[in-house]
Amino acid sequence: MFEIRIHSRGGQGGVTAARLLAMAAFLDKKHATAAPFYGAERRGAPVTSFVRIDEEPIKIYSQIRSPNLIVVLDASIMDTVDVLQGIQEGGTVLINSPHPVHLPGVNVLSIDLTGIALSVDLVVSGSPILNTPVLGALAKMDVISRESAESAIRDMFSDERNVKAAEAAYKELIL
Amino acid sequence: MLTVATGNKAVAAAVKAAKPAVVAAYPITPQTEIVEQIAEYVTAGEMDARYIPVESEHSAMTACIGASITGVRSFTATSSQGLLYMHEMLHWAAGARLPIVMANVNRALGPGWNVWAEHTDAFSQRDTGWLQFFVSTVQEAYDTTLMAFRIAEDTGILLPVMVNLDGFVLSHIMQSLETVEIGDYIPPMVLPHKIDVDNPAGYGTLTGPNDHFKFRWEIERAMRHSPSVIRDAEEEFARRFGRKYGPTDEYLCDDADVLIVSMGTLGKEAEVAVDILRKEGVKAGSMRIRWFRPFPELDIRGRDLVVLDRGYSFGFGGVLTDSIKSRYRDASIFSVVAGLGGQEVTYDDIAEFVRNRRMNEEYWFGVDA
Incomplete structure (x- = not known):
């Protein structure tokens, strides 16, 4: 089983990112679940979402304690939340950041999702949309296939800028 | 059709397939997505139902009772405090032998204010005469909601049915879901005691001890008969759609x-x-x-x-x-x-x-x- 924990802030689209990711995995003919942890939701508050992907049906409902992959949509969360908690040995962290990030003992990949969203004008109510570009990065990391990432995005959003942003992220992410 | 959905969306999809004539509801976390989705179906013309937004859960159940007594299928959904606010009318729905179906997204009761999963809300309605099912997956939420209409409306039962799903844990998780073409799995609703303007009758009138006692025994008789009806609904479901369920x-x-x-x-x-x-x-x-x-x-x-x-x-x-x-x-x-x-x-x-x-x-x- 491949377990992913997504850290974001309320309103940034972490919950939707988890659902898109599960949908893409499902389109890859795998079993997947996406479960947000809901606290007292409000814009800007830290939000955690969980995605499980497996070849077998998934029976687990409890939260992910030892993720294989951690996705951080807002690097400023790391000031207050220990995003690395429980990460598996050899686990990876994907961080939305314009600058390379170094964290001791883990593989870190960084990508400027905010910059990508702004570059294709993917902005809603003044906030850049991160949940669709992040799918491109996850496809590059082979968590899901590129085709399924695009299909999942098109299934949920009619605005093609979402697909464009995902494609840009796919190209930009350096493994 | 194979797709992915949350528990709430699965319930809404099942309700759409069951084609109720009336849906009356009041939003409450974590159930809101069910009635939001149904309202969207109705607005988009995908569901030919009357959606009645009401000012409280008590009124939601009352509207379902009013609809059901005219012999049409009705549905509502709630959680927690909302279910408790309906309490008086839950007894009424069962006592009047109305096959209303309700999804209850299980949530704790306050205080302190808590929106997460707990079964106390459903347990507190244990003795109202409603049949209660508890489900564990998105697929089971969909399938059981469909079965609930068939079971409730069976003329040997005619009791309301509550489908319980854990708040957030199941209502908000996304899993795979196979929707079905239900065909005639749920036969048209026939309520023998429905209001008929050509044959006026009294409803909810003063009932003496002997008759009241008989009515209560009739509810228990239907409950004791219900396992065979539920099993039949489950077996027919397995035969048509391939998924097996049991007690x-x-x-x-x-x-x-x-x-x-x-x-x-x-x-x-x-x-x-x-x-x-x-x-x-x-x-x-x-x-x-x-x-x-x-x-x-x-x-x-x-x-x-x-x-x-x-x-x-x-x-x-x-x-x-x-x-x-x-x-x-x-x-x-x-x-x-x-x-x-x-x-x-x-x-x-x-x-x-x-x-x-x-x-x-x-x-x-x-x-x-």
């Missing part, structure tokens, strides 16, 4: 020495615990109760039971434990109170309950040593 969902129970008995999503988590325990040589099984009312016959003879209770009767004990004990006086039970107010309970925790079981004792997870 319990049993995992490796046949040769088990110890059974984990639970309801809702904890029952699936328990299966993972069973796999872990089996590897350690413990002959464990998981028995998830799907029908809470009518309460099913259980094959528990000679086994230790570890009962997970997500609701409690203060001054007495766990509500599921209580139901099992009243029927099986000799049952050997370790009663574990766990998961109240959305308390996180993992498969490791459940395996630990089994390893450390103390028969005929009660244990409050996270509080007791």
Whole structure:
């Protein structure tokens, strides 16, 4: 089983990112679940979402304690939340950041999702949309296939800028 | 069609397929997505139903009662405080023998304010005369909601049905869902005592002790008959759509020495615990109760039971434990109170309950040593 924990802030689209990711995995003919942890939701508050992907049906409902992959949509969360908690040995962290990030003992990949969203004008109510570009990065990391990432995005959003942003992220992410 | 959906969206999709004439509801977390989705179906013309937004849950149930007594299918959904606000009318719906279907997204009751999973809301309506099912997956939420209409409207039953799904844990998780073309799986609703303007009759009039007593016995008679109707609905569902359900969902129970008995999503988590325990040589099984009312016959003879209770009767004990004990006086039970107010309970925790079981004792997870 491949377990992913997504850290974001309320309103940034972490919950939707988890659902898109599960949908893409499902389109890859795998079993997947996406479960947000809901606290007292409000814009800007830290939000955690969980995605499980497996070849077998998934029976687990409890939260992910030892993720294989951690996705951080807002690097400023790391000031207050220990995003690395429980990460598996050899686990990876994907961080939305314009600058390379170094964290001791883990593989870190960084990508400027905010910059990508702004570059294709993917902005809603003044906030850049991160949940669709992040799918491109996850496809590059082979968590899901590129085709399924695009299909999942098109299934949920009619605005093609979402697909464009995902494609840009796919190209930009350096493994 | 194979797709992915949340538990809430699955319930809404099943309701759409069941084609109720009236849906009346008031939004409440974590149920809101169900009625939002139904309202969208109605607005988009995908559902030919009258959607009645009301000012309270009491009115939601009253509107369903008013619709149902005219002989048409009706549906509502609620959670927690909303379900309790309906309480008086739940008795009315069952007493008037109206086959209303309701989804209840299980949530704790305040105070303190808590929006997460707990079964106290449903348990507090245990004696209203509603049939109650508890489900554990998005698919089961969809399938059971469809079956609920057929069961409720069976002329041998004519009682309302509540489908319970764990708040957030199931209502908001996204899993795969196979929707079906229901065809004539749910026959047209026929209410023998529906209001008929050509044959005026009195409804809800003063009823003397003898008649009142008979009416109550009629409810119990229907309840005692209901297992055969539910089984028939489940078997017909399996025949048409390929998915089998029963009063319990049993995992490796046949040769088990110890059974984990639970309801809702904890029952699936328990299966993972069973796999872990089996590897350690413990002959464990998981028995998830799907029908809470009518309460099913259980094959528990000679086994230790570890009962997970997500609701409690203060001054007495766990509500599921209580139901099992009243029927099986000799049952050997370790009663574990766990998961109240959305308390996180993992498969490791459940395996630990089994390893450390103390028969005929009660244990409050996270509080007791």
